[in-house]
Amino acid sequence: AQSVTQLGSHVSVSEGALVLLRCNYSSSVPPYLFWYVQYPNQGLQLLLKYTSAATLVKGINGFEAEFKKSETSFHLTKPSAHMSDAAEYFCAVSPSNTGKLIFGQGTTLQVKP
Amino acid sequence: KAGVTQTPRYLIKTRGQQVTLSCSPISGHRSVSWYQQTPGQGLQFLFEYFSETQRNKGNFPGRFSGRQFSNSRSEMNVSTLELGDSALYLCASSLRDNTGELFFGEGSRLTVL
Numbered sequence: 001a002q003s004v005t006q007l008g009s010h011v012s013v014s015e016g017a018l019v020l021l022r023c024n025y026s027s028s029v030p031p032y033l034f035w036y037v038q039y040p041n042q043g044l045q046l047l048l049k050y051t052s053a054a055t056l057v058k059g060i061n062g063f064e065a066e067f068k069k070s071e072t073s074f075h076l077t078k079p080s081a082h083m084s085d086a087a088e089y090f091c092a093v094s095p096s097n098t099g100k101l102i103f104g105q106g107t108t109l110q111v112k113p
Numbered sequence: 114k115a116g117v118t119q120t121p122r123y124l125i126k127t128r129g130q131q132v133t134l135s136c137s138p139i140s141g142h143r144s145v146s147w148y149q150q151t152p153g154q155g156l157q158f159l160f161e162y163f164s165e166t167q168r169n170k171g172n173f174p175g176r177f178s179g180r181q182f183s184n185s186r187s188e189m190n191v192s193t194l195e196l197g198d199s200a201l202y203l204c205a206s207s208l209r210d211n212t213g214e215l216f217f218g219e220g221s222r223l224t225v226l
Contacts, residue, residue, distance in 0.1 A: 034214070043117070043203055043217030090156065099146035099207055099215060100169040103156040 002027045002095045006104035014112050019063075019078040021107050023091030026072065032094040033074045034101065035065055039087045047089075050074060061085070086111045115139065117218035119204050125224045131192040134221045138185050138206030144168075145187040146215060147179060150201040159202075162187055191223075199225045 007022040025031055032051055036044040048059025055067045065076045074091060088108050092101040118137040126132050138145050146169075147159040158171040162181035179189040185206070191198055201222050205215035 036217075041219070043219045044205075044215075045217070046214055049214055099144045099161040099163070099205065100158050100171075101146075101148075101156075101215065102158070105155045 002031065002093050002102055004091050004093050004102055004104040006089075006091050006107050008107055009105060010108045010110065012110040012112060013081045015083055016080050019076070019081045019085065019109065021076040021089050021091075021109065023065075023074045023076065023104060024072050025074060025091075025093050027093060027095075033065075033067065034092045034094070035059065035063070035074075035076050036090045036092060036103075037087050038090065038106075044090065047076070081109075081111045083111050083113065085109060117204055117206050117216055119202075119218035119221050121221060122219065123222050123224075125226060126194050127226050128194055128196060130194050131190060132194060132223060133188055133190045134202055134204075134223075136187045136189075136204030136206075136218060138187070138204075139208075139216055142206035142208050142216070143185055144207045144209070145181055145185065146205045146207075147187070147189050148203040148205065149173075150203055150220070151199075156203075159189065194225045196225050199223060 003026045005024045034049045035047040038044045047063050048057045050057050050067045058064045063078045088106045090106045091104040120135045144163045146161040149157050161169040165181045176192045181187045201220040203220045205217045
């Protein structure tokens with residue numbers, strides 16, 4: 001069965017610092033991978049998705065993620081954190097490319113001034 | 114273009130009661146998925162509907178059910194509520210049936226007393 005592991009339930013960075021949120025997946029076939037963001041009291045919003053077209057995926061708000069098959073990883077990065085980036089981030093895999101997603105446990109990003 | 118609309122946003126029920134939650138997808142979206150979000154279990158897939166047919170189902174007891182109407186609107190029902198059913202219930206829709214790219218509503222927060 002496919003699964004997703006997010007390393008670190010809480011990450012704290014200073015404003016302007018690099019953001020790195022880690023995600024590892026287990027899959028026997030090339031997966032469809034996603035990063036979603038959830039702001040307080042809101043639903044989830046898609047940041048970016050990997051669908052095998054390119055290993056480096058660029059998303060919204062300056063985020064990007066790199067698919068590394070050899071490491072079964074799909075880490076999310078942003079060169080410079082903004083206060084507005086404070087939210088919870090979820091990595092997800094789609095086992096069947098439908099509306100069923102398997103989510104990681106989430107990582108709360110705190111941005112300090 | 115209106116987003117995914119969920120009603121009600123907040124509700125309080127007592128154990129043993131039942132509840133019905135409603136979801137109106139983005140216009141033109143035919144796939145609707147439901148997720149349960151709790152602090153302990155995170156985001157868990159409930160079920161997915163496409164063209165009024167349940168296409169995927171998560172590992173939830175039979176007390177959880179859903180349906181989709183011909184206009185793609187969806188409802189989910191939870192019968193014989195338990196304290197552990199307290200959660201944020203998120204609905205998501207997608208344009209096609211095979212992208213895994215979901216658009217989420219803001220959720221219905223259910224509290225069971």
